[in-house]
Amino acid sequence: MKLLLVAGPFISLREPYNGGTEAFIVALANELVRLGHSVDVIAKDADETNLFQVIEFHESPLSMKDDSYRPTSEWLGQQHYQTLQYGLFDVSQYDVIHYNSFIPEIYAVGALLKTPGVLTLHLPPTEKFVLMYKFFLKHAPVVPVGISTRMSEQWTSFLGNDVDVILNGIVFDQWPLHARKADGYLLWSGRIAKEKNVEAAIQLANYLERPLKIVGPVFDNHYFRDRVQPQLNERIDYISHATQQQLSKLAAGASAYLATATWEEPFGLSTLEMLASGLPVIGFTTAIPPELRHEKLSIAIDSQDWRDLIKPLDVAGDSAPGACRDFAASFDMRKTAAAYVSVYKRIAEKVR
Template sequence: MLVSETTRRGGAPATSFKVLIVASLRYPIGQPFAGGLEAHTWSLACGLRARGHSVLVAGAAGSDTGVVDYEFGELPVIGRAERPDITEHPLVSRAERAAYAGLTDQLRDGLLGSFDVIHNNALHPVPVERASTLPSPMVTTLHTPRLPWAGRLLGSPARATVTRAPGRDPSFVAVSRATAALWRPLINPRVVRNGVDTTVWRAGSGGPGAVWSGRIVPEKAPHLAIDLARAAGIELTIAGPVIDEDYFAGAITPRLGPRVRYAGHLAQADLADLVGSSAVALVTPVWNEPFGLVAAEALACGTPVVAFARGGLPEIVDPAVGRLIPPVSGPEWRRDRLTAAVRAVTAATALDRRAVRRRAVARLGRVAMIRGYEGVYADLTRQWNAA
């Protein structure tokens, strides 16, 4: 093993790890980020390096070479009818499987070097299937609810296809308690919350309007944020990549106007400026958000959050930093829930921005996330060596 003991100041780790991060292939890792998974991978790599660890990131072609060291796959472009983030198009599926199989073959044969830990940040089953063939322990971060392959690979010992050898099993970490619960009883993942770089997501002065940010897709439901902002009598700015063009054309474009604008797909620094200059961030998913990175980003800017109480969001948003509101189950608001949501917006905008940021830095900063993963790596390598 290449783990080396060091002595550092400033709370740095006593153990330095050599880590390979396996990224998702659905989008390159680079700004402006396609979504939270890509932003998290970037933050994880930069945070580990800042703490003194040696990191190699394997990611999609077209990634930022300042962060991604090894490009191992490029997926075919598909038609507008297919969403690239969730498509099961046969051409995409074959190319994705082949890319991950090739990468794990290279890792097995030592062609990329030796590592203390392989950190699988992808959502594909191949790295999990092949974990027992690799020369280093692997931890997989679960960024989503249970995926279709989970039952086949991680079911009961009688039907699971992943080798269950003491100390050699793939290890799992969930980004929230809510996400961990969705993967049980197949596995019992440890929880390490995502963290944001609070030097990028810096304190903002606030402003008169609201902001909504994220991937523009039906399950994120920015149209509900537009309706809430109008009912509350405040302006709204929407920012993020248009992943579902039909949804944008049908549900967002008709709602745009003088008090609702689309700012485009912004680089992180520009997005942080927008979020920091807003009075409140609206987070309105109609699915169970596994974590809620956009909420963490807003809170780091001192911007209070009003969010649906779904998935991991109740673990981020509490009365000290924002307001949780009952989820909307259909395509539109119920009148009573919209009225209550307007009151929540008023209450959230009255919160002390400095207190909001302090709480976010302590609970949701990148350093807290990296320390959590350092603990995972230490336990994983210790079990691996003992086995």
């Protein structure tokens, strides 16, 4: 099949990734090529090692800033200009379009197209996204897919129809198994923002007097400056953003991974990546979806109090790295890609 995956014309797919959605798009696109499909991806750029082709919509050489009718900054005006180019792009060459974007203009344009599509629901419902996706699904021949059971259940109540589930996966070759260090540091990764709640990990590490390494881009500068930075010291270490290879090396020196987000993670790729690396995961049910929970290897507590993580951390200390990886093994990107191909073929045949 000839497939078009849509990230967005100003979305970079270079490492270190901005989030889990970018990592998913890259891994899926590469696996689809390995399965024999032709894959193009609408994005700003991507690493040269990828197997798919990037379709770029360039910025205008003219200024897109607007100070009059609807005030718009230069960068936002350029984003609007790039995105609306999708409406002039010839999609007739593709069998299926797979949408993985959070850009409203993409769906405004996409609603005009007759090419069958798949919409992956990467985020929980919000008023904005509910309106955006309901409009899109009303006008376009598109099938929605949730990346976990709880995403499917949440979106079903808004979209009015059952939402298929295709669980996320990872490329296991990128996450080698490590011989875990029982006396190693605690590890936390994610974007630095209030809802990711790195503070809980810091408080736990301080109480236990154990080293903690924090990895991730700063999304909320005020939160980082006021709530995180003052707590950094020789034991609590912030490493900033990291590639998957760098994060894998950090996992090699850790004893456990902490998942402390207070919002409901749609899937939790970081949890899966650490399990594949041989690390047990301890965290809150909001951070670890049901599919990734295990009573000894990936322990989720129905609490958002860091004190309640102390005992589970002791339990996880007895876990074997091989057991962690075996538990994660069913979440392979090859399985995820094959499931999407089945949906692609089904909707393409239905439209024909």
